[in-house]
Amino acid sequence: MKNKKIFLLVLICLMSFGLFACSNNKANAPKEGSKVEAKEDKNNKKDEKDEKDEKDSDFKMPRVAALKGPTAMGMSKMFEEDQSNLTILTAPDQVVAGLSKGEFDVAAIPSNMASILYNKTEGKLLKVAAINTLGNLYIASSDASIKFIPDLKGKKIVSAGQGASPEYVLNYLLEKNGLAPDDVTIEWKSEHQEVLASSGEDNTVLLLPQPFMTVALSKDKTLVENIDLNKEYKKATQGRPMVMGVLVVSKAYLENSKKDFEEFLDKYEDSIKFVNENPKEAAAIIEKLGIAPAALAEKAIPKANMSYEDGMDMKRDLEGFLSVLEKANPKSIGGKMPGEDFYFVED
CATH class of the missing domain: 3.40.190.10 (Periplasmic binding protein-like II)
Structure with missing residues (x-):
C-alpha cells in the first residue's frame, strides 16, 4: 500500500513537470512577427536585392x-x-x-x-x-497686350522645328482660330538658340519650348509669356494631349x-x-x-x-x-x- 502511494506521488510529479515544460516552451516560442520572421523577411529582401544587382550587372x-x-x-x-x-x-x-x-x-x-x-x-x-x-510650347513677346492666338495677326513668329511638331501645331492652331497663312509671317531657325537672338525685335513673337522659354525670359526682361499653346491645343481638340x-x-x-x-x-x-x-x-x-x-x-x-x-x-x-x-x-x-x-x- 505504501509502495502504491509512492508510485502515485512520483507519477504526479512527472506529469506536473511535463506540463510545466510544455508551458515554458510555448511561452518561449517565437510569436508572429518575431525575430525569426523578421530574419526571414530580411533574407527575402536580400535575395531580391541580389537578384536586382545581378539583373543590373x-x-x-x-x-x-x-x-x-x-x-x-x-x-x-x-x-x-x-x-x-x-x-x-x-x-x-x-x-x-x-x-x-x-x-x-x-x-x-x-x-x-x-x-x-x-x-x-x-x-x-x-x-x-x-x-x-x-x-511644352509657349509664345512670348515684349507686347503684353497679346493674350490669345487671334492677337498674333500681323506679327512675325520666330521659331525652330520646321517640319516637326511645332510647325504643324502652330499652323493647326492658327487655322482653328480663324487666321490664314498670310495673316502672320513665320520665320524658321535651325536651332532654338537662334530664336533667342530675335528677342526684342519689333512686332516679333517667339515660339519656344522649355527650357528655352525660361532662358529667353531670363535674358530679356522685357519679354512676357503671352500664350500657352498647350492649353490652346486642348481647347481646340476637346482635351486631347x-x-x-x-x-x-x-x-x-x-x-x-x-x-x-x-x-x-x-x-x-x-x-x-x-x-x-x-x-x-x-x-x-x-x-x-x-x-x-x-x-x-x-x-x-x-x-x-x-x-x-x-x-x-x-x-x-x-x-x-x-x-x-x-x-x-x-x-x-x-x-x-x-x-x-x-x-x-x-x-
Missing part, C-alpha cells in the same frame, strides 16, 4: 540619342554616372540621321518625325515605345536585345520621375551633362511637361495626336497614319 546600355531640351533632361538621372552611351544633339534632323544610319539604338525624337520615318522606311526602321514629352516627343527603338536592336531594352524603359521611367519630383537635385545633374545651367533647369522643369507613358495609353494618346496632324496636313506625319506595328506594346 547583366544590363547593357543601348546607344541613346536625345535633343538638348526636355528629352535629354528626362534622361539625366540614368546617365548621371556614365554618359558614354548618350549623345545629346541640338536639332531633330541630326537625331533622325543618326538613327537612320544605325548609329543609335534608341532615340528621343519629335512624335511626327517618328511617323514620317516609319512611313518612309515602310515600318522597317523603328517602333515607338513611349511618350516622353507632352505639350499634345504629344511633342516620343522614344523610339531600332527594330534591329529590339530583335537582338529586347531584355536590355525593357530594362532600359524601367530606368527611363524612374529617371523622368526623379527629375520631376526633385527639380533641384536633377538640375545639378542636367548642368553636369551640359544640357542647361542648373538655375535655369530648376525653373524650367515644372513647365517642361516631361512625362512617361507606354503601352495602350501611349498608343491611344499618340494616335489621337497624329490623327489631328493628319487632318491638318498629311505630309506632317509622312502621308498617312502608321500601322499597328508602329507601336511597341507588350501583351
Whole structure:
C-alpha cells in the first residue's frame, strides 16, 4: 500500500513537470512577427536585392540619342554616372540621321518625325515605345497686350522645328482660330538658340519650348509669356494631349536585345520621375551633362511637361495626336497614319 502511494506521488510529479515544460516552451516560442520572421523577411529582401544587382550587372546600355531640351533632361538621372552611351544633339534632323544610319539604338525624337520615318522606311526602321514629352510650347513677346492666338495677326513668329511638331501645331492652331497663312509671317531657325537672338525685335513673337522659354525670359526682361499653346491645343481638340516627343527603338536592336531594352524603359521611367519630383537635385545633374545651367533647369522643369507613358495609353494618346496632324496636313506625319506595328506594346 505504501509502495502504491509512492508510485502515485512520483507519477504526479512527472506529469506536473511535463506540463510545466510544455508551458515554458510555448511561452518561449517565437510569436508572429518575431525575430525569426523578421530574419526571414530580411533574407527575402536580400535575395531580391541580389537578384536586382545581378539583373543590373547583366544590363547593357543601348546607344541613346536625345535633343538638348526636355528629352535629354528626362534622361539625366540614368546617365548621371556614365554618359558614354548618350549623345545629346541640338536639332531633330541630326537625331533622325543618326538613327537612320544605325548609329543609335534608341532615340528621343519629335512624335511626327517618328511617323514620317516609319512611313518612309515602310515600318522597317523603328517602333515607338513611349511618350516622353507632352505639350511644352509657349509664345512670348515684349507686347503684353497679346493674350490669345487671334492677337498674333500681323506679327512675325520666330521659331525652330520646321517640319516637326511645332510647325504643324502652330499652323493647326492658327487655322482653328480663324487666321490664314498670310495673316502672320513665320520665320524658321535651325536651332532654338537662334530664336533667342530675335528677342526684342519689333512686332516679333517667339515660339519656344522649355527650357528655352525660361532662358529667353531670363535674358530679356522685357519679354512676357503671352500664350500657352498647350492649353490652346486642348481647347481646340476637346482635351486631347499634345504629344511633342516620343522614344523610339531600332527594330534591329529590339530583335537582338529586347531584355536590355525593357530594362532600359524601367530606368527611363524612374529617371523622368526623379527629375520631376526633385527639380533641384536633377538640375545639378542636367548642368553636369551640359544640357542647361542648373538655375535655369530648376525653373524650367515644372513647365517642361516631361512625362512617361507606354503601352495602350501611349498608343491611344499618340494616335489621337497624329490623327489631328493628319487632318491638318498629311505630309506632317509622312502621308498617312502608321500601322499597328508602329507601336511597341507588350501583351
